[in-house]
Amino acid sequence: MQRLLVLVRHGQSEWNLKNLFTGWKDPGLTELGVAEARGAGRALKAAGLGFDTAYTSELGRAQRTLTLILDELGVPNLPTTRDIALNERDYGDLSGLNRDEAKARWGAEQVHLWRRSYDVQPPGGESLKDTIARVLPYYCQEILPRVLRGERTIVTAHGNSLRALVMVLDRLTRDTILGAEIATGAALVYHLNADSTVESKVVLQPQL
Numbered sequence: 001m002q003r004l005l006v007l008v009r010h011g012q013s014e015w016n017l018k019n020l021f022t023g024w025k026d027p028g029l030t031e032l033g034v035a036e037a038r039g040a041g042r043a044l045k046a047a048g049l050g051f052d053t054a055y056t057s058e059l060g061r062a063q064r065t066l067t068l069i070l071d072e073l074g075v076p077n078l079p080t081t082r083d084i085a086l087n088e089r090d091y092g093d094l095s096g097l098n099r100d101e102a103k104a105r106w107g108a109e110q111v112h113l114w115r116r117s118y119d120v121q122p123p124g125g126e127s128l129k130d131t132i133a134r135v136l137p138y139y140c141q142e143i144l145p146r147v148l149r150g151e152r153t154i155v156t157a158h159g160n161s162l163r164a165l166v167m168v169l170d171r172l173t174r175d176t177i178l179g180a181e182i183a184t185g186a187a188l189v190y191h192l193n194a195d196s197t198v199e200s201k202v203v204l205q206p207q208l
């Protein structure tokens, strides 16, 4: 039986382009972001992948990315579940600040810790650990059972809500997660074993 789980980071957003911390703010996709989303759909189609069910966050950039992908795949009405559990990590007081200005103010090392460490919380926001604490139960209770039943599943979400899942799926440690980056429009194609461990993983870049 096929146990397919595909995770896609949304296409470039207006705030990605401006280099602003975004978190739970809700900017739209740029023109490139739209192309990346469509390109992710084309890459999935070229790989011969199809889906039975879809999940996305409560944020517009992930929802629009899913819509564009499903359009490319020719299944615009695929059953879709939206849930706040899949939202981006909340960047708290950093939301809306420019990353370079933040580095000038607090130092590059501190900003890197806020962005990539496992358990350092940005002021007023969520660490990756906090993000995992909400993403993982949702994955275990809602998404994984369907994948294990053979429902081919696509999830469009965010850089850090997906890093939360990747840390668990790829068995990364608090040290190795520091180097894990997911590009906008990238599709992580997982096939799972019956015990929910990873049988294979392939990363597809958007076909622009």
Ligand SMILES: O=C(O)[C@H](O)COP(=O)(O)O
Pocket (backbone or CB within 6 Å): 020, 021, 022, 023, 024, 088, 089, 091, 115, 158, 159, 160
């Ligand atoms: O929320 C954001 O700003 C981005 O989606 C991810 O930002 P990061 O790469 O700084 O974690």
